[in-house]
């Protein structure tokens with residue numbers, strides 16, 4: 001599929017129009033950002049790994065009945081997706097406490113939650129993606145009450161499917177961030193990406209971090225960890 005004009009360049013991806021107005025081409029970039037882009041770097045090969053991991057996971061959950069924007073992988077760094085109107089929310093599902101949750105509430109790190117904890121954040125870089133309640137979501141009409149129910153149901157289902165899938169390869173899904181969009185007929189589908197940039201993944205035996213926290217916390221071996229995730233899920237091995 002031919003690349004047309006660039007629609008948007010984000011921190012991790014570029015979106016291009018294609019000859020089909022309902023389909024976009026996503027290019028996964030090698031850039032890595034954290035703390036609302038205050039920390040930036042480039043890692044050659046990161047885009048390709050995230051393109052493959054995201055395609056794999058979106059296809060996997062699609063095969064389990066979750067509606068997603070994923071159409072097909074094109075090459076190392078590109079995939080085709082259905083164009084949606086992005087709902088300006090980030091849905092975070094947490095299985096284990098860490099990160100901003102612990103910082104904000106002073107709760108202990110690394111505690112397994114009795115049931116998954118779901119949070120909404122407003123997708124707004126200028127405001128540093130503030131956490132919001134369901135009442136904020138409905139007061140400002142970022143999503144309708146019926147859509148909120150769909151976001152919650154799909155997010156919890158994706159968490160369940162991926163938690164099981166990662167466990168099979170010796171990885172604990174600690175938390176994940178999802179984005180959703182509306183198709184032209186107003187169906188809500190899962191969009192964006194699912195990758196070590198957007199999930200926290202810990203090795204089950206060593207507890208070693210295999211995700212973007214390696215970059216956030218300067219732990220080193222960022223690319224090697226992303227490659228480890230890809231090798232484990234694509235080969236289905238525990239190691």
Ligand SMILES: Nc1ncnc2c1ncn2[C@@H]1O[C@H](COP(=O)(O)OP(=O)(O)O)[C@@H](O)[C@H]1O
Pocket residue numbers: 008009010011012013014015024069081082083084085086179181191192193
């Ligand atoms: N299917 C889609 N249709 C339209 N926009 C999308 C789709 N999937 C993802 N997006 C948007 O593409 C943008 C580019 O991705 P990214 O580089 O991760 O951006 P950001 O810097 O906002 O995180 C994001 O704002 C995301 O919401």
Ligand SMILES: [Mg+2]
Pocket residue numbers: 010011012
């Ligand atoms: Mg992003």
